[in-house]
Amino acid sequence: MEQRYIKLSNGIDIPIIGFGTYKLENENNQACEVVKQAINEGYRHIDTAAFYNNEQGIGKGIRECNVPREEIFLTTKVWIDDDGYEKTLKAFDKSLEKLGLDYIDLYLVHWPTENIKDTWKAIEELYRKKKVRAIGVCNFNAKQLSKLIEFAEINPMVNQVELHPNRTEKDLLKMCKRHNIAVEAWSPIMRGAIQSSDTIKNLAEKYNKSEAQIVLRWHLQNNVIAIPKTSKLDRIRENIDIFDFELDKEDMEKIDSLNKDERIKPQKYEELYIVD
Numbered sequence: 001m002e003q004r005y006i007k008l009s010n011g012i013d014i015p016i017i018g019f020g021t022y023k024l025e026n027e028n029n030q031a032c033e034v035v036k037q038a039i040n041e042g043y044r045h046i047d048t049a050a051f052y053n054n055e056q057g058i059g060k061g062i063r064e065c066n067v068p069r070e071e072i073f074l075t076t077k078v079w080i081d082d083d084g085y086e087k088t089l090k091a092f093d094k095s096l097e098k099l100g101l102d103y104i105d106l107y108l109v110h111w112p113t114e115n116i117k118d119t120w121k122a123i124e125e126l127y128r129k130k131k132v133r134a135i136g137v138c139n140f141n142a143k144q145l146s147k148l149i150e151f152a153e154i155n156p157m158v159n160q161v162e163l164h165p166n167r168t169e170k171d172l173l174k175m176c177k178r179h180n181i182a183v184e185a186w187s188p189i190m191r192g193a194i195q196s197s198d199t200i201k202n203l204a205e206k207y208n209k210s211e212a213q214i215v216l217r218w219h220l221q222n223n224v225i226a227i228p229k230t231s232k233l234d235r236i237r238e239n240i241d242i243f244d245f246e247l248d249k250e251d252m253e254k255i256d257s258l259n260k261d262e263r264i265k266p267q268k269y270e271e272l273y274i275v276d
């Protein structure tokens, strides 16, 4: 399967389609087997987090697959309970140990937290020591990101946020572009709910593609990295098979116009780091 990459601000290439792993479990070797299938079908970018409690399985899948480690781009994240300098360094070591790997490609702060200054210092140190190839954050709004850029010695290379047709985040995308921060979309296909949109259904018919493929192609044409999750082989194939067609400008705008600035569900972690 074809691959497309985006260059991060430090020159590292990240595959524009990644594989989400939230809800995959270590039990019954699920995470391991599904990740191996994804890699086998052409994915080269895997997204996990300490919070998902599946790093063992994900790491095992990466170690057991037939693709060299350096061809796979792996992300994990520090959870809010490990907010702070020492805690973040320890959490990183724990993640590496669970994964059974000796470096991470991208290490992200999972939510903007109270002690973000100290947490970010630890993240910068991991980057300087070359334990991670790139660093970034998740779920930072424009104000939180501006504040981080003020005190950071190294700017984040990525901001991973909830982004899909109901929440298009156009202003945040513009801001990130100005600061050369790549944007990743989590819940890129709205956990499957895109299938109930008539607009997307009509586009799927027009292009002879599935609803998921239409929305993933919309992300790609917006230069947004998408990390759809599935545990099913046919969907693993479907979600990366988006490189052989192009949405025209009018259809891109039709999807843009679905924006309601709405989350799939309320997020209780949003207010941990208040910036006036």
Ligand SMILES: NC(=O)c1ccc[n+]([C@@H]2O[C@H](COP(=O)([O-])OP(=O)(O)OC[C@H]3O[C@@H](n4cnc5c(N)ncnc54)[C@H](OP(=O)(O)O)[C@@H]3O)[C@@H](O)[C@H]2O)c1
Pocket (backbone or CB within 6 Å): 019, 020, 021, 022, 023, 047, 048, 110, 138, 139, 160, 161, 185, 186, 187, 188, 189, 190, 191, 192, 195, 210, 212, 213, 227, 228, 229, 230, 231, 232, 235, 238, 239
């Ligand atoms: N940084 C953060 O705070 C944060 C938050 C949430 C998620 N994430 C990351 O982003 C990834 C993706 O987000 P997500 O898992 O919330 O949502 P998603 O990728 O938008 O949707 C996943 C859901 O859609 C279904 N699905 C997958 N492919 C499909 C297709 N082609 N057609 C119809 N349904 C399909 C899956 O079911 P099946 O498995 O049954 O196929 C699953 O229930 C996560 O796995 C995680 O890695 C990050």
